[in-house]
Amino acid sequence: MNKFKYLCALILSVTLLSLQANAQIAVKGNTVHTISGNTITNGVVLVKDGKIERVGSADRVRIPNGYTTYEADVVTPGLIDVHSVVGLAGIFNQEHDQDQLETSDAIQSDLRALDAYNAREELVIFLREKGITTVHTGHGPGAVVSGQTMIVKTAGETIQEALVDSVTALAITLGSGISNEFSKPGTRAKAVSMLRQELIKAREYAEKRASDDESKRPARNLQMEALADMLEGKIHALVTAHKASDIMTALRLQEEFGFSLWLDGAAEAYLLTDKIKEAGVPVIVHPTMIRTRGDAQNASFETAGMLHKAGIPVLFQSGFEGYVPKTRVVLFEAGIAVANGMDANAALEALTLDAAKILGIENRVGSIERGKDADLVLFDGDPFEYTTKATHVIIDGRVVKE
Amino acid sequence: MVLLTFLLFDFSAAQQQTHVFQGAEILPVSGDPIPNGVLVVKNGKIESVGPEGSVSVPSGAVVINVSGKVIMPGLVDPHSHIGEGDGGDRSAAMHPDVRIMDTIDPRSDTFKKALAGGITSVNVMPGSGHLMSGQTVYLKLRPANTVEEMLLYVDEENEIYGGLKMANGTNSIRQPPFPGTRAKSAAMIRSLYLKAQQYHEKIKDAEGDPSKMPERDLGMETLIEVLEGKRIVHNHTHRHDDILTAIRLSQEFGYRMVLHHVSEGWKVADEIAEAGVKASIITLDSPGGKMEAVDLAYRTGAVMEEAGVDFGYHTDDGITDSRLFLRSAAFGMREGMSREKALESLTIANARMMDIEDRTGSLDPGKDADFIILSGDPFSVYTKVEQTWVEGEKVYDYSDPKDKKYATGGYDVFRGSGYGHHDHEGGK
Numbered sequence: 001m002n003k004f005k006y007l008c009a010l011i012l013s014v015t016l017l018s019l020q021a022n023a024q025i026a027v028k029g030n031t032v033h034t035i036s037g038n039t040i041t042n043g044v045v046l047v048k049d050g051k052i053e054r055v056g057s058a059d060r061v062r063i064p065n066g067y068t069t070y071e072a073d074v075v076t077p078g079l080i081d082v083h084s085v086v087g088l089a090g091i092f093n094q095e096h097d098q099d100q101l102e103t104s105d106a107i108q109s110d111l112r113a114l115d116a117y118n119a120r121e122e123l124v125i126f127l128r129e130k131g132i133t134t135v136h137t138g139h140g141p142g143a144v145v146s147g148q149t150m151i152v153k154t155a156g157e158t159i160q161e162a163l164v165d166s167v168t169a170l171a172i173t174l175g176s177g178i179s180n181e182f183s184k185p186g187t188r189a190k191a192v193s194m195l196r197q198e199l200i201k202a203r204e205y206a207e208k209r210a211s212d213d214e215s216k217r218p219a220r221n222l223q224m225e226a227l228a229d230m231l232e233g234k235i236h237a238l239v240t241a242h243k244a245s246d247i248m249t250a251l252r253l254q255e256e257f258g259f260s261l262w263l264d265g266a267a268e269a270y271l272l273t274d275k276i277k278e279a280g281v282p283v284i285v286h287p288t289m290i291r292t293r294g295d296a297q298n299a300s301f302e303t304a305g306m307l308h309k310a311g312i313p314v315l316f317q318s319g320f321e322g323y324v325p326k327t328r329v330v331l332f333e334a335g336i337a338v339a340n341g342m343d344a345n346a347a348l349e350a351l352t353l354d355a356a357k358i359l360g361i362e363n364r365v366g367s368i369e370r371g372k373d374a375d376l377v378l379f380d381g382d383p384f385e386y387t388t389k390a391t392h393v394i395i396d397g398r399v400v401k402e
Numbered sequence: 403m404v405l406l407t408f409l410l411f412d413f414s415a416a417q418q419q420t421h422v423f424q425g426a427e428i429l430p431v432s433g434d435p436i437p438n439g440v441l442v443v444k445n446g447k448i449e450s451v452g453p454e455g456s457v458s459v460p461s462g463a464v465v466i467n468v469s470g471k472v473i474m475p476g477l478v479d480p481h482s483h484i485g486e487g488d489g490g491d492r493s494a495a496m497h498p499d500v501r502i503m504d505t506i507d508p509r510s511d512t513f514k515k516a517l518a519g520g521i522t523s524v525n526v527m528p529g530s531g532h533l534m535s536g537q538t539v540y541l542k543l544r545p546a547n548t549v550e551e552m553l554l555y556v557d558e559e560n561e562i563y564g565g566l567k568m569a570n571g572t573n574s575i576r577q578p579p580f581p582g583t584r585a586k587s588a589a590m591i592r593s594l595y596l597k598a599q600q601y602h603e604k605i606k607d608a609e610g611d612p613s614k615m616p617e618r619d620l621g622m623e624t625l626i627e628v629l630e631g632k633r634i635v636h637n638h639t640h641r642h643d644d645i646l647t648a649i650r651l652s653q654e655f656g657y658r659m660v661l662h663h664v665s666e667g668w669k670v671a672d673e674i675a676e677a678g679v680k681a682s683i684i685t686l687d688s689p690g691g692k693m694e695a696v697d698l699a700y701r702t703g704a705v706m707e708e709a710g711v712d713f714g715y716h717t718d719d720g721i722t723d724s725r726l727f728l729r730s731a732a733f734g735m736r737e738g739m740s741r742e743k744a745l746e747s748l749t750i751a752n753a754r755m756m757d758i759e760d761r762t763g764s765l766d767p768g769k770d771a772d773f774i775i776l777s778g779d780p781f782s783v784y785t786k787v788e789q790t791w792v793e794g795e796k797v798y799d800y801s802d803p804k805d806k807k808y809a810t811g812g813y814d815v816f817r818g819s820g821y822g823h824h825d826h827e828g829g830k
Contacts, residue, residue, distance in 0.1 A: 090690075091689065091690035091691075091696055092690065092691075092693055092696065093690075093691050093692055093693075094693065122689075122690070122696070123688060123690065126688055126689070268813065270812075270813075271813065289687075289723060289726065291720060291723075292811050292815075292816040293720075293816075297816060297817075298811070298812060298813045298814065298815070298816075299811055300810050300811040300812040300813075300815075301809075301810045301811060302810050302811075302812070323691055323721075324686050324688075324690070324691035324692075324695070324721065325686045325687040325688040325690075325691070326688050326689070326690035326691050327687075327688045327690075328687055328688070329687055329688070332687060335783045336726075336783070338783070338784075339783045339784050339786075340810060384783055385782060385783055386729055386732035386733060386735075386736065386781055386782065386783050387732055387735050387736040387781060388736070389736055
């Protein structure tokens with residue numbers, strides 16, 4: 001190919017790429033849930049260069065020429081799954097496709113989620129088509145500390161393209177859900193002792209790490225670094241605990257070590273609403289439709305609603321299933337919660353802005369506001385209804401489902 | 403004993419009392435919806451059903467105003483694992499002799515869970531992981547102290563109140579004495595049916611002479627019921643080629659069969675329709691898990707309808723939750739299945755898969771008074787099953803906290819429901 005032809009081809013492809021990236025979009029909705037502001041009847045959302053340009057009612061926001069218009073009954077911000085394992089746990093229940101739990105040791109705080117994430121995983125695409133645009137995912141339950149978590153968008157073909165936050169939390173499990181593949185712990189008490197011992201070591205590591213005298217700083221240790229980051233509040237503690245006694249253990253550890261606690265699962269949280277509220281921790285409630293067995297035997301469809309009424313921040317998760325369904329869908333889990341007493345607007349907030357705030361990404365996602373990432377879901381009816389479908393999904397201004 | 407007598411008396415009294423339900427939208431399933439309908443129930447049976455004014459209200463009847471509600475037949479679940487029973491063990495891959503009936507706990511709270519979901523008739527199957535895990539049991543969810551009180555007879559004379567559970571694909575592939583491949587699975591099943599045919603010939607040749615009769619064999623006796631069409635085979639199968647293999651074997655030996663799960667049924671819907679085999683779909687929130695279920699899709703119902711298959715849905719409880727059975731068909735609707743088929747696929751279509759369509763599954767005079775009262779559209783997430791009636795008796799009432807707890811769960815509600823027959827198949 002001569003240089004001129006090459007140059008022409010290059011210019012053409014760059015132009016095409018930028019056209020695609022800069023495609024301007026207008027979304028019209030009978031109902032537009034901005035979440036941060038009023039719900040707009042007959043609203044319009046303008047999208048420019050991947051960001052939300054403007055939102056308002058149709059009689060005030062004129063759609064400029066050249067914008068591709070999409071119409072929907074209901075428009076919401078992209079939905080956020082506050083706890084998943086997708087991308088690490090793949091669609092196949094086969095060893096080679098299940099990377100959410102490493103069983104060589106019960107405490108492995110050094111395991112990064114981004115090193116194991118498959119951005120092209122079918123289940124990630126499946127969730128995206130249901131309107132889930134951001135996922136807090138990573139290592140699963142099943143170890144005392146199973147590893148790190150991260151935040152990704154459900155678009156992008158590599159982890160670099162998908163990544164929003166590389167290290168968000170450490171995944172910790174209390175109770176009988178710890179795999180019996182480890183030589184220890186074999187009991188709840190042993191698990192807590194092991195965790196406390198490790199946290200005490202990490203506290204000493206953190207103190208030395210902070211030393212002004214460089215010679216007194218410890219050699220780098222990946223396990224300790226992550227735990228020290230958690231103790232210093234740089235990352236969070238995602239503690240899965242279902243039974244009331246295990247929830248109390250989580251609160252006790254939080255008090256002893258002062259980390260930022262996200263209570264996860266919490267099937268019996270309704271027994272402890274006062275204690276949880278007093279501790280000021282949010283609850284990433286178990287999937288509403290979780291099977292009533294094991295530590296979650298006493299789970300209730302009403303828990304999310306009860307916690308919300310008690311003034312406790314409630315978030316939704318798809319969680320982890322060893323068998324099926326290989327992933328749950330937070331929107332469906334929230335729907336069952338709404339059908340069992342949770343306020344519908346509160347549930348929608350939990351799936352969007354509340355989730356973004358907990359995850360610390362509310363400057364980018366969680367509401368339909370000027371300047372935020374253009375992550376939008378277009379529904380053909382009430383998003384919580386069984387028969388309603390997400391007809392279009394937009395991530396960073398690109399239509400990823402049509 | 404006094405209490406027991408009282409309970410029995412109370413039950414029969416409720417059955418004898420004539421009830422009239424007025425003002426609801428009635429979905430008879432066998433006919434068009436009746437916007438302002440009247441349902442008359444007498445002696446445990448449906449006396450009459452029709453629009454207001456067309457149905458005579460017997461004097462002395464208890465009239466119940468159910469304006470604003472929706473009444474439809476009690477749901478029929480053709481594949482469930484409630485009741486805490488078990489089936490064949492690991493000593494063999496095929497157990498036609500084994501009855502789950504011998505292991506059911508009639509007091510299990512899993513039955514309450516099913517009633518909370520509006521289920522009134524159920525095919526309880528022995529667990530997974532065998533080519534033939536045993537005889538299934540058809541139950542009517544009557545209040546009962548013994549399993550015998552719950553049996554739903556298809557054929558009283560021949561004591562048939564269930565089918566036969568079979569499976570193919572990876573479900574039953576494991577270490578010997580189980581098959582290690584799909585071909586071996588099919589060969590083992592064919593050999594056993596050949597043996598049953600030979601056993602059957604010996605009985606026929608004996609012409610009633612006891613001295614010429616073969617030694618009694620429980621497994622063979624069951625397979626003869628299958629070969630004679632008295633007992634239906636319920637065949638677990640996911641992948642498209644496994645579905646076709648199941649059909650091939652049923653045609654070779656001429657047994658009646660319902661395909662269960664049919665995750666890839668949408669790929670071979672025309673072949674299923676052509677074979678005239680019924681299909682029962684499982685709805686899972688997402689595809690995957692076992693490798694043969696990665697192509698599971700919500701649209702299977704719509705494709706089956708288009709192809710003209712006689713199909714329905716099942717819960718496979720505890721794989722999906724009996725309380726959310728209506729949701730399974732609603733997910734078919736979201737991908738284009740008609741509302742009419744959605745209603746049938748939870749009721750009469752499933753009754754046909756169990757040979758009980760003359761008893762239940764639609765609201766027609768003479769049928770068992772098995773029905774549910776809903777707060778609204780059956781396929782809305784917001785709709786509650788408010789009451790479940792079995793043979794003219796109210797057996798579940800959401801407004802009673804003692805019953806409502808089974809609809810929501812909570813502290814110490816489900817003690818015996820930690821059922822997971824698929825556990826051994828799960829990934830790590």
